[in-house]
Amino acid sequence: xxxxxxxxxINEGLRATLAKDPKSFLMGEDIGSLGxxxxxxEGLKKEFGAHRVMDTPLAESGIVGTAIGMALxxxxxICEIQFDGFVFPAFNQITxxxxxxxxxxxxxxxxxxxxxxxxxxxxxxxxxxxxxxxALFAHTPGLRIITPSNANDxxxxxxQAVECKDPVIFFEPKRRYWLKGEVDTENSPGDPFKAHxxxxxxxxxxxxxxxxxxxxxxxxxxxxEDGHSVEVIDLRSISPIDFxxxxxxxNKTGRLVVAHEAPTFxxxxxxxxxxxxxxxxxxxxxxxxxxxxxxxxxPVARVEEHYLPDIDRMLEALDRAFAY
Amino acid sequence: MGAAQTAANSSTSPDxxxxxxxxxxxPLPGTSAGVLQENAVGPQEAVQLLxxxxxAHHDDTFSxxxxxxxxETLRGFYRDMAVVRRFDAEATALQRQGELALWVPVVGQEAxxxxxxxxxxxxxxxxxxxxxxxxxxxxxxxxxxxxxLFRGISNGGWDPxxxxxxxxTLVLAAQTPHAxxxxxxxxxxxxxxxxxxxxxxxxxxxDGSSSEGDVHESMVFAASYNAPVVFFCQNNNWAISVPFExxxxxxxxxxAAGYGIPGIRVDGNDVLAVYxxxxxxxxxxRNGHGPVLxxxxxxxxxxxxxxxxxxxxxxxxxEEAWKAKDPLQRLETHLRAQNxxxxxxxEQVTADGNELxxxxxxxxxxxxxxxxxxxxxxxxxEAHPLVAEELAWFERYEASFAxxxxxxxxxxx
Numbered sequence: 233x234x235x236x237x238x239x240x241x242i243n244e245g246l247r248a249t250l251a252k253d254p255k256s257f258l259m260g261e262d263i264g265s266l267g268x269x270x271x272x273x274e275g276l277k278k279e280f281g282a283h284r285v286m287d288t289p290l291a292e293s294g295i296v297g298t299a300i301g302m303a304l305x306x307x308x309x310i311c312e313i314q315f316d317g318f319v320f321p322a323f324n325q326i327t328x329x330x331x332x333x334x335x336x337x338x339x340x341x342x343x344x345x346x347x348x349x350x351x352x353x354x355x356x357x358x359x360x361x362x363x364x365x366x367a368l369f370a371h372t373p374g375l376r377i378i379t380p381s382n383a384n385d386x387x388x389x390x391x392q393a394v395e396c397k398d399p400v401i402f403f404e405p406k407r408r409y410w411l412k413g414e415v416d417t418e419n420s421p422g423d424p425f426k427a428h429x430x431x432x433x434x435x436x437x438x439x440x441x442x443x444x445x446x447x448x449x450x451x452x453x454x455x456x457e458d459g460h461s462v463e464v465i466d467l468r469s470i471s472p473i474d475f476x477x478x479x480x481x482x483n484k485t486g487r488l489v490v491a492h493e494a495p496t497f498x499x500x501x502x503x504x505x506x507x508x509x510x511x512x513x514x515x516x517x518x519x520x521x522x523x524x525x526x527x528x529x530x531p532v533a534r535v536e537e538h539y540l541p542d543i544d545r546m547l548e549a550l551d552r553a554f555a556y
Numbered sequence: 557m558g559a560a561q562t563a564a565n566s567s568t569s570p571d572x573x574x575x576x577x578x579x580x581x582x583p584l585p586g587t588s589a590g591v592l593q594e595n596a597v598g599p600q601e602a603v604q605l606l607x608x609x610x611x612a613h614h615d616d617t618f619s620x621x622x623x624x625x626x627x628e629t630l631r632g633f634y635r636d637m638a639v640v641r642r643f644d645a646e647a648t649a650l651q652r653q654g655e656l657a658l659w660v661p662v663v664g665q666e667a668x669x670x671x672x673x674x675x676x677x678x679x680x681x682x683x684x685x686x687x688x689x690x691x692x693x694x695x696x697x698x699x700x701x702x703x704x705l706f707r708g709i710s711n712g713g714w715d716p717x718x719x720x721x722x723x724x725t726l727v728l729a730a731q732t733p734h735a736x737x738x739x740x741x742x743x744x745x746x747x748x749x750x751x752x753x754x755x756x757x758x759x760x761x762x763d764g765s766s767s768e769g770d771v772h773e774s775m776v777f778a779a780s781y782n783a784p785v786v787f788f789c790q791n792n793n794w795a796i797s798v799p800f801e802x803x804x805x806x807x808x809x810x811x812a813a814g815y816g817i818p819g820i821r822v823d824g825n826d827v828l829a830v831y832x833x834x835x836x837x838x839x840x841x842r843n844g845h846g847p848v849l850x851x852x853x854x855x856x857x858x859x860x861x862x863x864x865x866x867x868x869x870x871x872x873x874x875e876e877a878w879k880a881k882d883p884l885q886r887l888e889t890h891l892r893a894q895n896x897x898x899x900x901x902x903e904q905v906t907a908d909g910n911e912l913x914x915x916x917x918x919x920x921x922x923x924x925x926x927x928x929x930x931x932x933x934x935x936x937x938e939a940h941p942l943v944a945e946e947l948a949w950f951e952r953y954e955a956s957f958a959x960x961x962x963x964x965x966x967x968x969x
Binding site for chain 2 (some may be wrong): 254257283288289291295296297298299300301302303304305306307309321325327328332334335336337338339340341342344373374376394397398425471472473474475476491493
């Protein structure tokens, strides 16, 4: 057990992967000597060499496209996209090529490419640096999408992403990079595609992932002061979604609130609400309620506090659920 | 005053933004290259070892790659080109008869494909577009496999590792970074194990897709990492209905200079020249000298696809002029003049082509249907709960029709 930040935990997870899998390597913009704009890959080039930690040309489609080719040759590329809003030049390669190569080859080829993307807002940054595009990728069959919310998951899930035979997009909650937590480097938390119940409760289920998990836990604490017992689930995997864990919880609590930073319209929350309404119709005391971003491009930093779901927005949603 | 200047003086000047050059005002073939050279950054005479009349020409750099070829190899080039042309005609017929949803004719580009494909070693790897039927033949692919895509049975159709011939890619230029990445993978394998067989990769693309950003990014990556990849552009002059001049104001080969890599322009209808320059480029790449760009000037004699109608956008005279440069005819003339092939050979090639066409037809008609369960099974490599759930629902749904007529959800033939 040791205490480290999420950024350091990802760094250690990558270090462990590079050490144990000689076919693995990192590629991305500024990840070598600089160690990435968030220093997540700091020290890795010095330790493993420039061929294992490649500074690439500034071309996102080229990064993912060449990664696909290297994966087809049997290598294990771990790509970094510098910011969420800069993944779109690679969107074609990810959705039309990477996601489909296994089925297009009738199961004969695999392209186990990992794409790391820092995502989400709350850092007071400029345009294109605060977005949450996970639903766009979750809508694409063939991709897996996971996101850690704590240091221990960060350490393990990045390694599990590389070990997976399918392409995995690894969304990193950038405003939580410096959140510290205990990391158990001996014992894996298990299946990265399973949700975790972080706090048990009996009155409502609050589902969140990535950067909003600490907010959800704080909201549950506040709700407890008002006499409401709220169960908090960290989804961990956005594709596939562990509906079984959510279903079991909602069958117990009868109420569901789902929170994410991305706009609610067409988002992951809507998918969970729909599936759970089908599975838990007779258990539900209230409609599933979503808490998320508004239907607007991610706003300027001076107003992002009004855009991002916070403790009060989650409590307001829980109050609406309790009102039924 | 040249034809191009005439066009510039017309009411539809190419200088007006958004006003593409009009097909009917294009210079006739044979003059366009000269016009383009006014903007060229260097001498870009196409390498030609066999002209359209079948006369051999010498080139100090490239002739050595073909001078030692024996008669059987030369006859093999002809046979490959003729057989692919016959295969192409059969596939077109199958489409017209409703057996294929679409077909992509290759007629006119046989020399570019056979010449480049035959230059490759077995350990080399090709990343095709969707028109590389001739390359497929040279890689040893059973050609009926190509038709599975067009018959709606598979979005692939073969195991690319068996012939080192990747699946067709329909999203223009998306395969070019894959080729570069694969080449970078070869570099890594060589570094890790010097016993790895040196190999190079050929990235096929066309004049249309040369405008795609992926081609640019691929060349940047390939140049930066010195990847063993040959960018083989078949400039067939037409991107569906849009003439080459809309894609580029200069010969594409000149772009090589911008990436700091060698560029070679070759007569794409001259199988010997294509073979020679591709050999040169592959050796260059395999020997660790990095990528090469080849621009093979050729012509899409047929339609873009069986859904296309070239009479709406180009002149018959242009097509006829290019037919006079036919890749098969010039090699036949050469083989006969050199007494390297006789009537019996050409009759045998015709018979071989007919036999292949008949076999492809029967194999195509016998392909059967597809199975949606196989599609469920191949979305992911590892187990996936949503796919499993939807498959289970689908099986229950299908089972609910058990009392009705037997159903085949895959639509077997």
